[in-house]
Amino acid sequence: MNRRAFLLATGATTLSVVGPLGLLTRRGAGPRLLPGAEKVKIIDFTDDGKRKSAVSVEKVVKTEAEWQKQLTPESFDITRHAGTERAFSGPLLNEHRKGVFRCICCDTACYDSSTKFESGTGWPSFWAPIAKENIVETTDRSFGTVRTAISCRRCDAHLGHVFDDGPQPTGLRYCMNSVALRFAKATA
DSSP states (O other), rough: OOHHHHHHHHOOEEEHHHHTTTEETTTTTTTEEESOOOOOOOOOOOOOEEEEEEEEEEEOOOOOHHHHHHHHHHHHHHHOOOOOTTTOOOTTTTOOSSSSEEEEETOOOOEEGEEEEOOSSOOOOESSSSSGEEEEEEEEEESOOEEEEEEEEETOOOOEESSOOTTTTTTEEEEEOOGGGGEEEEEO
């Protein structure tokens, strides 16, 4: 009997620390980072959309259970499992006040209201992120198409997708899920 079979048969939990980032793994729990193990650089903004500074912050890593406690079921499905809300159903679709749209999971600033536009698609749309440093673009090959998915750099929350049919000056349409974001109204 090999070690894995023995551990599975006895129900033992294995714990190991690997590599320079201190990757912590537990059988059945998936990988987690030890506190302080990984830092990411983002740009910090006020709710008025004013750039404060570049900051190095700990990446936010939580278990599925921790995310479920923090988020609504719909926000959990969309941000943690790359779901999509129904068109025209999101609470931020008609939000037009001055402010910043922040990640619902970690509060990172993602979009400024000054870049929001009416796309007619049924999702909040922006022609640019507030800072490229605050998001991550990856290739999404789901549903038989190739798209560019947008996630939060700090916590890996799925936010939506970007398409090349937006207005100038970028020609891009960052099509976001309302329940993946929180609106922070400008104070001034």
